[in-house]
Amino acid sequence: MTTTLIQKGRLIDPATHRDETVDILITDGVITAVGSGLAVPPGTAVVPMEGRIVAPGFIDIHVHLREPGYEHKETIETGSRSAAYGGFTAVCCMPNTNPAIDDESLVTFVMSQAKRVNGGIVDVYPIASVSKGREGKTLSPIAELVSAGAVGLSDDGAPVFDAKVMRRALEYASMYGVPVMQHCEIPELAKGGVMNEGFVSTELGLPGIPGIAEEIMIARDLLLAEYTGSRYHVCHMSTARSVELVREAKRKGIRVTCEVTPHHFTLTDDAVRSFDTNTKMNPPLRTAEDVEAVIAGLQDGTIDVIATDHAPHSLDEKEVDYLQAPFGIVGLETAIGLTVSMLVEKGRLNLMQMVEKFSTNPRRIIGRPVEVKPGAPACLTFFDPSAEWTVKTSDFRSKSKNSPFEGRTLRGRAVGIYNNGTLLQY
Amino acid sequence: MGLSSRHLLGLQGTPREDIQLILDTAVSFKEIINRPIKKVPTLQGKTIVNLFFENSTRTRTSFELAERRLSADVLNFAASTSSVSKGETLKDTARNIEAMKIDMVVVRHGAAGSAHFLSRIIDANVINGGDGQHEHPTQGLLDMYTLREKFGRLEGLHVCIVGDILHSRVARSNIYGLKTMGARVSVCGPATLMPRGIERMGVEVYHHLDDVLPTVDALNVLRIQMEREAGGYFPSLREFHRYFGVTKERLDRAGRPITILHPGPINRDVELSADVADGPQSLILEQVQNGVAVRMAVLYLLGTQS
Numbered sequence: 069m070t071t072t073l074i075q076k077g078r079l080i081d082p083a084t085h086r087d088e089t090v091d092i093l094i095t096d097g098v099i100t101a102v103g104s105g106l107a108v109p110p111g112t113a114v115v116p117m118e119g120r121i122v123a124p125g126f127i128d129i130h131v132h133l134r135e136p137g138y139e140h141k142e143t144i145e146t147g148s149r150s151a152a153y154g155g156f157t158a159v160c161c162m163p164n165t166n167p168a169i170d171d172e173s174l175v176t177f178v179m180s181q182a183k184r185v186n187g188g189i190v191d192v193y194p195i196a197s198v199s200k201g202r203e204g205k206t207l208s209p210i211a212e213l214v215s216a217g218a219v220g221l222s223d224d225g226a227p228v229f230d231a232k233v234m235r236r237a238l239e240y241a242s243m244y245g246v247p248v249m250q251h252c253e254i255p256e257l258a259k260g261g262v263m264n265e266g267f268v269s270t271e272l273g274l275p276g277i278p279g280i281a282e283e284i285m286i287a288r289d290l291l292l293a294e295y296t297g298s299r300y301h302v303c304h305m306s307t308a309r310s311v312e313l314v315r316e317a318k319r320k321g322i323r324v325t326c327e328v329t330p331h332h333f334t335l336t337d338d339a340v341r342s343f344d345t346n347t348k349m350n351p352p353l354r355t356a357e358d359v360e361a362v363i364a365g366l367q368d369g370t371i372d373v374i375a376t377d378h379a380p381h382s383l384d385e386k387e388v389d390y391l392q393a394p395f396g397i398v399g400l401e402t403a404i405g406l407t408v409s410m411l412v413e414k415g416r417l418n419l420m421q422m423v424e425k426f427s428t429n430p431r432r433i434i435g436r437p438v439e440v441k442p443g444a445p446a447c448l449t450f451f452d453p454s455a456e457w458t459v460k461t462s463d464f465r466s467k468s469k470n471s472p473f474e475g476r477t478l479r480g481r482a483v484g485i486y487n488n489g490t491l492l493q494y
Numbered sequence: 495m496g497l498s499s500r501h502l503l504g505l506q507g508t509p510r511e512d513i514q515l516i517l518d519t520a521v522s523f524k525e526i527i528n529r530p531i532k533k534v535p536t537l538q539g540k541t542i543v544n545l546f547f548e549n550s551t552r553t554r555t556s557f558e559l560a561e562r563r564l565s566a567d568v569l570n571f572a573a574s575t576s577s578v579s580k581g582e583t584l585k586d587t588a589r590n591i592e593a594m595k596i597d598m599v600v601v602r603h604g605a606a607g608s609a610h611f612l613s614r615i616i617d618a619n620v621i622n623g624g625d626g627q628h629e630h631p632t633q634g635l636l637d638m639y640t641l642r643e644k645f646g647r648l649e650g651l652h653v654c655i656v657g658d659i660l661h662s663r664v665a666r667s668n669i670y671g672l673k674t675m676g677a678r679v680s681v682c683g684p685a686t687l688m689p690r691g692i693e694r695m696g697v698e699v700y701h702h703l704d705d706v707l708p709t710v711d712a713l714n715v716l717r718i719q720m721e722r723e724a725g726g727y728f729p730s731l732r733e734f735h736r737y738f739g740v741t742k743e744r745l746d747r748a749g750r751p752i753t754i755l756h757p758g759p760i761n762r763d764v765e766l767s768a769d770v771a772d773g774p775q776s777l778i779l780e781q782v783q784n785g786v787a788v789r790m791a792v793l794y795l796l797g798t799q800s
Contacts, residue, residue: 273666
């Protein structure tokens with residue numbers, strides 16, 4: 069029997085609206101007591117948490133672990149270690165692997181790999197593809213995929229562009245209670261683009277991806293979600309108009325949720341002026357007005373989730389010209405720092421809202437809630453909102469270092485996690 | 495006094511004094527290339543590589559001539575853009591250049607920012623010979639040189655750039671340079687070939703040539719790439735010529751002499767009718783000659799920095 073006492077941490081739990089300094093006693097991975105000044109049984113490992121936040125385990129519902137198929141970028145082992153050091157007890161991995169996760173054996177493979185690596189401290193919940201081979205033509209075996217453990221469906225990296233396939237996916241997925249998570253992009257409008265279409269792309273002569281490429285698909289899908297009554301989730305939302313569309317849809321009672329990445333509330337397309345290929349991602353960095361709208365969306369609850377779209381690429385792949393470079397950046401190890409620095413420190417979001425966007429809401433969306441109460445398995449994230457640190461990509465646990473935040477000083481950093489009976493402190 | 499930068503990557507942000515210095519220096523080089531002995535020893539012992547990832551006979555030969563007339567050792571490196579990964583080639587080639595102790599690099603590449611990329615990873619002076627749809631600074635400079643020679647000034651001159659603005663690095667370099675030098679700049683072309691927010695660059699936007707011609711001093715007519723028709727940017731070359739082609743008839747209607755520039759090569763009777771291209775207002779061949787002088791000036795100013 070192992071007993072651990074998380075001592076004098078500031079528990080922030082949106083599910084119970086708790087914000088108080090407490091001790092949490094954990095025995096063999098299960099919370100046995102929550103309260104102040106708990107007695108310390110003999111043999112208990114005491115973990116002081118004064119000044120730190122204790123929150124229900126953070127989850128990143130949008131990461132690319134690259135395995136199987138692209139193990140030179142990331143593996144389930146390195147990606148989940150990156151998650152653990154970024155303060156996440158769980159991630160959802162996107163199915164744009166090779167082969168795509170469109171078969172129950174592949175779902176099983178991902179989950180068993182996850183249990184095998186890093187002592188299984190990070191839960192890896194696969195998101196399976198909506199369509200076979202992510203080709204957008206015929207539905208994947210959705211029922212089988214969900215039975216095997218898939219928590220959502222997405223062809224991420226590509227949209228489900230055929231409206232009929234999308235309609236069927238929404239209808240079919242609703243029987244199994246999983247959301248269809250759409251990468252919103254009208255391919256014909258986005259084709260060839262490498263950055264936001266606007267004044268900066270005009271100045272740089274780089275082909276643009278217009279905001280309407282995202283917005284038109286969101287508008288279409290919202291109508292489909294309304295028509296079918298199904299659950300629909302917008303991945304990595306990036307424009308002001310998109311926020312407006314979702315806000316309106318929520319007001320109407322359409323069952324929609326959405327997420328935004330830390331880079332989309334931190335950077336604008338001005339960053340592309342450096343021609344640094346770590347500013348190339350899809351959706352692209354947008355304008356200052358879009359950043360403001362996205363932050364307003366987080367504030368008023370239109371945007372439910374902060375997810376990183378962690379997209380590892382090797383140095384060789386990124387160290388090419390801007391047109392050739394692949395889209396995407398790593399995000400797991402900078403998510404908390406960027407959120408605290410850009411939103412909490414600036415008074416745009418309070419810590420309760422932050423925990424909601426990193427834990428309560430995303431866990432509700434994929435149906436994997438956690439509770440902080442006696443009897444519940446201990447699944448906790450510990451972070452220090454006042455710790456100042458400088459991003460050094462060479463220290464990342466991720467196999468890839470493609471981050472535009474190298475050298476940036478951030479406030480707020482994870483200090484540990486507890487999950488599946490294991491404490492990790494760093 | 496020399497240039498403020500070690501590289502010429504673009505005209506955006508290039509200070510007025512630098513542009514002035516390049517244009518003034520080019521005046522003396524133009525005089526030199528009209529002498530019977532056209533060669534000066536200025537860059538003797540310097541090695542320059544012309545690194546062309548895109549085909550361009552004109553720009554490359556113009557640079558090569560300029561380099562040889564300055565007595566530099568010249569290496570031509572033509573890399574095919576169809577090779578598997580253009581980017582890797584650029585990086586690998588750059589490392590080779592470093593190893594070979596090259597002093598200056600002229601780079602032409604299909605991706606915007608590739609000259610910036612090179613300048614970050616190698617020690618040599620980098621001259622952008624055209625990067626994607628971004629900039630073509632020596633073309634901008636030679637166009638400005640040609641206009642200044644003709645009008646005696648750039649300040650207050652009304653220059654209209656015509657055609658495919660969206661895909662044109664020539665347009666961007668001209669806009670940056672001319673605006674810096676105080677010219678009035680307009681662009682005219684189909685709405686489908688007009689990049690978003692271009693008016694924020696301080697230019698006037700027109701979609702009908704007849705609206706702008708009455709106030710224009712010079713037209714810089716861009717080459718229309720034939721593949722834009724297939725790309726659906728306009729219905730047909732015939733229609734493009736009828737509505738955006740610069741013809742003698744249209745120029746005559748403007749009621750004032752209008753100088754014609756074109757970066758070449760010309761699609762005769764598409765963007766420019768033959769009689770205008772060969773007419774008395776055309777400075778197209780003058781541009782070719784000035785191109786060598788301007789490139790000599792740039793190479794000289796960068797190559798002799800302390």
